[in-house]
Amino acid sequence: MKSVNQEAIEHDPQQLHEDLHTIWGNPKGLRSLTIVNHTTLGLRFMVTGMVFFLIGGILAMLVRTQLAMPDQNFMSPDIYNQVTTMHGTVMMFLFAIPMLEGLAIYLIPKMIGARDLVCPRLTSLGYFCYLFGGIILTSSLIIEMAPSSGWFMYTPLSSKEFAPDLGSDFWLLGITFVEISAVSAGVELVVSILRTRTQGMALHKMPLFAWYILAMALMIVVGFPPLILGSVLLELERAVGMPFFQIAGGGDPLLWQHLFWLFGHPEVYIIFLPAAGIVSTLIPVFAGRPIVGYGWVVAAIAIMGFISFGLWVHHMFTVGIPQLAQAFFSAASMLVAVPTAIQVFVWLATLWLGKPKMKLPMLWVMGFLIIFVCGGLTGVMLALVPFNWQVHDTHFVVAHMHYVLVGGMFFPLIAGLYYWLPLFSGRMPSENLGRWGFWLTFLGFNGTFLIMHWTGLLGMPRRVYTYEAGSGWEIYNLLSSVSSFVLSAGIAMVLLDIALHFRFGKPAKHNPWNADTLEWANTMPPSAYNFVSLPTVETRHPLWDDPNLPHTMAKGMHGLAVASHGRREMWGTDPITGKVREIIHLPGNSWWPLFAAAALAVVCISLLTRVYALAGIFVVIAGVFLLRWSWENGAHPNAAPDAGVKPGDPPLHSRTMDGPGLWAMAVFLIANGSFFLSYLFGWFYLWTVSPEWQMPDIPPLSLLIMSIAGGAVLAGCVVIEKLVRGLRQQRDAGLRASFYLAAALGALQVGLAGWALWRADLSPTQTTHDAVMLVGLVYALFHGGLAVILTVLQGMRVGYGYVGAHAPFEPAVVALLWRYNVVTFWLLVGALAILPRMIGG
């Protein structure tokens, strides 16, 4: 393969290191809040995740203390409900996903030979949204106003009628805020894996961990928006009385369950996949041989990614769905055992054919295999409808869930943390403390949750705050509670080991486990830019096949070993072949992500306290911050005003038509599309199923006005497409005028759609029909308005010389939004204005 900039020139490594450090290095003090580097932010995600894990763990101990004996009054029922709800919520939303995302953010660029993630400012925004959202949510515990309707917030229990205080609002607003973080990370992980792998790393040579993270990130992108929609609708119902989930107005509480589990079941796999990725990374290293059946694992990952979306109704087997529909979901739930089994057999075969070394990380992998297989088996049991009916809402389900989640996520996570600890710190953990930690955790976990299966089979319901003496559940609950303290002691020992190793751990030798993947080519701990030079990698095991690679990389003997231009740079490669296509230049440290997240936090708090005017003002402020952030791109003086590259190197991405921003916009629109499809699902679901749904005799939305608005957005899109085509051919005459023309057409669409909405005279607090229609139209207005603003900004950027034939990239990104707007607007016209006229109520 012809390589770019690959001549074996020996640079002065020290000088190169210093130059790269000047460009990439992290500031100190207050300015450390501006850091956008993936290594630092990945660690921040993980440390914050561990803090939330400790909070969630303490809540779990409170629950077990309350249940240790019958008829206890250690906690009141209301506080108990708050504690159980927050335990589940914190563990799922504030620990499991952010922790694994943090690990992925930290590792992925290092594993694929890149210097950072592709949207560093987005990483920073994601972190601050996570931090602020988490603080807002957990603060509800301090004021004893935490959510108390269960971590799944079923309506009507979470609705205003049965939960009148602010608990549900904390959950809905806090979780939505945190989900901005998850989706942000999902978008940039997808694009980074597809577009920034080092030269030569074709798709089929990618480390398996990257495959797992790619699947996880895509699942986040598709799976989280249904819950974001559900949360928005429920908050609207609680705040202003739009009756989406109330039968009387034409809504249906079951819609919430559908939207929640459309997210909630894939989420289990979103958590499991990266953990399985850790296992698939560690087992070959400690077995000392390549994994058996790389292709099988890739196939299993793809199958899990899809099938896991087809299982959501198995959480709803008792709500009265037709038997045949239950049978579909029962079968699909059993089907997902196939890819899981493929992976388990691949891991066993790799161990069987290798020479496994039972180091500390492997102990946790073994614990994972035992516990997760047990959890998987009870999962197959729960997929059977009659059995599911019997144990529904009992401690059996709680036990199963913990076997899958703790076994499937926590054990591999600790295995991974121990494995990568030398990379984080340059020091080794203590084998002794670590082994004590493992055995206490393993025994404590099984003592807690294996017994809980029996308590459940004996009929003990979940989420009851106490039980009577003589029920036959006493001894099991006592054993569970005692074991849970053993489990806590084990986890405390692991955390102690990790904390102590930073000071007392033995210095690690380079690549201490003899691993095969590129992250071990870093210094330990890694520098801010990861690699002095970016190598060509055409094997799945770069460090096994070329043990000298870290040395030659550090000496600057590979690609992009130049820093004199002052830019943060890395390769942009073909997503399939790994051939270099362009040089991606990244933005430096920035205050904008922090400012935008802070403004959004004020919005969140204002909505909680019902100060809507303030919320409105800060929405605008957040929007201004985000737009100001987007201004510093492309040929802007703070980005890359000089397009110069070394002879033989490819152009800068902002001087091409195919940079990572285009991919990020496409992936973001997939997330947006998932939100929109969930909305359409809600509309048709309520129309079909809700017993009190009322379709007006005369459809309120003017078909004529909506059609003209649709024509305007289509015309605007044609203008944008035409100018993009021109830029592709290096023609930029009349570019600015074209942008303003498109913006005017967009403004016409927004004006007409707004007029149609005003004329419709909806009563969104009276009928669900009007409420759903209003949400759809506001969605269209928001997107139309956004397209207008971005298009006007493009016109202005042409004037400043940031966009033109010399820098044609950004209009192509905006064109994607226009296309999306055309499609969604016409789908809305079809769903809200045409179909009701054709079918009626």
Next chain:
Amino acid sequence: MVMVLTRLHFTHPIHLIIGLTLWSLWFVAVYSGLSVACAVAPPPPEAGALTGLNAALGGVSFITALGLVALSWGSCQVAKQHEGRQRFHATVSAWLYLFSAFGVVFAGMPIISVPPCL
């Protein structure tokens, strides 16, 4: 046939997700089709599984499974003609098409025996 196989570009990694996407569309179609039919015009319970609705769902499932098997066979044929990256993509795609077909048959099996709207 060779021309059809060539035009379908089975060595492209997009085929890693097409089979499962078709499975997903089939799944959504049969579940939503069943739900709408049961809400709008449920067949009489005494008809058991011998209803037009079951026949329609079964027909859609049969055609989908057949199409997926054909795509699996096509991928398999193309895989044999290539090496390296292209062979990898075509082979894994073939297995994924086959699994998707199996998924349609397995999840769709109850259509034969379960009454639709009970």
